Amino acid sequence: MKSQLLSKIKITTKLSLVFVFLATFFSNNFTAFAQKKDFIVVLDAGHGGKDPGKVGYKNNKEKEIALKVVLQVGKLLENQKNIKVVYTRKTDIFVDLWERGRIANKADANLFVSIHCNAHNSQASGSETWVLGTHANKQNFEVAKAENSVILLEDNYKTNYKGFDPNSPESVIGLTLMQEEYLDQSIQLASIIQSGFTDTLKRKNRGVKQAGFVVLHQTYMPSVLIELGFLTNKAEGLYLSSKNGQQKFSESIYKNILKYIQQLTLNTVVNDDVIVDNKTEVKPPKEVVNSKKNIKFKVQIAAGKRKLETKSYNFNGLRNVERVKFGSIYKYYVGKTSDYNKIKEIKELVKSKGYGSAFIVAFKNGKKISIDDVLKKS
Numbered sequence: 001m002k003s004q005l006l007s008k009i010k011i012t013t014k015l016s017l018v019f020v021f022l023a024t025f026f027s028n029n030f031t032a033f034a035q036k037k038d039f040i041v042v043l044d045a046g047h048g049g050k051d052p053g054k055v056g057y058k059n060n061k062e063k064e065i066a067l068k069v070v071l072q073v074g075k076l077l078e079n080q081k082n083i084k085v086v087y088t089r090k091t092d093i094f095v096d097l098w099e100r101g102r103i104a105n106k107a108d109a110n111l112f113v114s115i116h117c118n119a120h121n122s123q124a125s126g127s128e129t130w131v132l133g134t135h136a137n138k139q140n141f142e143v144a145k146a147e148n149s150v151i152l153l154e155d156n157y158k159t160n161y162k163g164f165d166p167n168s169p170e171s172v173i174g175l176t177l178m179q180e181e182y183l184d185q186s187i188q189l190a191s192i193i194q195s196g197f198t199d200t201l202k203r204k205n206r207g208v209k210q211a212g213f214v215v216l217h218q219t220y221m222p223s224v225l226i227e228l229g230f231l232t233n234k235a236e237g238l239y240l241s242s243k244n245g246q247q248k249f250s251e252s253i254y255k256n257i258l259k260y261i262q263q264l265t266l267n268t269v270v271n272d273d274v275i276v277d278n279k280t281e282v283k284p285p286k287e288v289v290n291s292k293k294n295i296k297f298k299v300q301i302a303a304g305k306r307k308l309e310t311k312s313y314n315f316n317g318l319r320n321v322e323r324v325k326f327g328s329i330y331k332y333y334v335g336k337t338s339d340y341n342k343i344k345e346i347k348e349l350v351k352s353k354g355y356g357s358a359f360i361v362a363f364k365n366g367k368k369i370s371i372d373d374v375l376k377k378s
Contacts, residue, residue, distance in 0.1 A: 038084040039111070039261055041077055042104040042219075045070040045087075046116035049094030054119035056231020060241045062117040063092065069228065070115050072250035077257065104219045111189070112223035113257065117240060118230045125233040126204030127197040129190040130225040131183065185222035188313035189260045193226060196256040201248055203229065226253065263317035295374060296363045297343035298322070298333040301355045305329060316353040333361070340375070 045067040047053030053062025067089070074085045086107045088100040104112045118128075190208040198205040206227075228249055229236040239245035301315065307330055308314045310321040315332070322333045335346040343360055350358045362371040 038082050040084045040086060040107050040109040041257060042086045042088065042107060042109040042112045043070045043074050043077075044100050044104075044112065044114035045089055046114060046225075047094075048089050048092055051094055054117050054231050056117070056119055056240075057234050057237030058241070060117075060231045060237050062119075062231060065117055065228070065231070065240050065246065066115045067092065068246050069250050069253070072246065073113075073115075073253050073257075076250065076254040080258070083261075101219045104221065104223075109219075109221050111257070111260075112219045112221055113189075113253070114223070114225040115253075116225060116227050118227040119232045120230055121232070123230075123233050125230050125236045126206040127194070127201075127229055128206035128209055128227045129194045129197075130209050130227070131186040131190050132210065132223065182220075182222045184311055184313055185264075186224055187311075188263070188317060189222055189257075190224045191313055192256045192260050192263075192316075193224065193253060196252040196259075197249075201252055294365050295338055295369075296336050297338065297340060297371075298361050298363065299335045299343060299347045299350050299358050300331060300333055300361050301350055301358045302332040303329055308332070316355070318350065318353055 045063070047063035047066065049063075051063065053066070055061055070087065071090065074087060077083050077085050086103065086109060088103050089095050100114070101112075118124075187208060194205065194208050197203045229240050231237045231240060240249075301318070301321070305328055308323070310323050310332070312319050312321075315321050315334075318334055320334065322336070324331050324333065334350055335343055337343055337346075340360075347358055347360055360371060362369050362374045364374075
């Protein structure tokens with residue numbers, strides 16, 4: 001009996017030790033797993049080495065300007081906590097397009113940003129940002145074709161790209177399938193970057209465009225290709241090659257990458273179809289509206305004849321956008337709640353996203369009513 005009791009005590013002791021070990025292990029490692037993972041940005045300076053890229057006014061070379069801007073953007077990003085920067089090249093070397101994508105994929109990057117300069121046989125000017133897409137009109141195809149032709153300088157390009165022909169529209173269209181799931185985020189980033197060039201740097205806006213770029217196809221993450229401006233334009237070429245111009249572009253790209261990351265990390269939840277910013281402290285309501293289920297408040301953010309897809313990239317990252325047609329006009333709303341205090345919070349969030357003229361509207365049984373009347377009755 002005594003020996004059985006001792007045996008039970010030994011077993012219990014061993015189990016206790018195992019439990020303590022497992023508890024300690026998981027406790028210690030849970031903290032490590034829970035720590036915020038670095039946001040990895042891959043910066044790709046177009047061309048390099050034997051490939052000068054575009055050559056413009058006063059012999060300005062695309063490979064040199066792209067590298068200088070990339071290094072400046074990288075330096076700024078590296079000063080931010082929880083952001084890790086990976087470069088496809090930091091010197092004047094030639095890097096295969098497939099290798100650039102491999103670097104990004106190996107790093108398990110969150111973002112791929114490829115920087116280039118444009119050229120034309122006219123005095124065309126302006127900045128544009130590209131994402132991978134099937135928009136295979138002739139003009140977009142020619143742009144992609146020019147960038148993709150770099151692969152002809154690579155050794156064994158037919159093997160590396162599995163028969164891809166940069167001169168074939170069919171080959172270019174076939175590139176897009178792998179990147180399709182990241183398209184929304186790519187367009188969102190491209191739109192933010194393009195707005196920065198236009199609003200802050202006052203560059204001519206050539207828009208966000210889609211075409212089949214091999215360098216974007218190789219990556220498995222949101223990816224954009226930036227054309228800073230035209231080296232062949234006298235004024236723009238000088239600006240791009242100047243220290244001041246490169247600094248301005250670098251700062252703009254840096255700030256708008258941060259803006260994109262901020263939009264991704266905004267912890268938003270949906271409650272009764274309402275966007276709520278969890279970073280905003282929700283204070284006890286001082287003003288209570290005697291709401292009924294048949295009265296709903298919304299925030300109107302835009303109106304116009306253009307029918308926009310209610311995707312977040314069309315509305316500066318706002319989700320759950322509602323589009324309603326009134327005659328020939330489309331109106332766009334965010335939020336749907338009977339709580340007036342909550343809709344005011346949503347309006348402030350919307351304003352912080354750039355919609356300074358947004359305002360609150362009220363609906364009763366689906367019909368728009370005067371918000372003043374609702375507040376007076378309350």
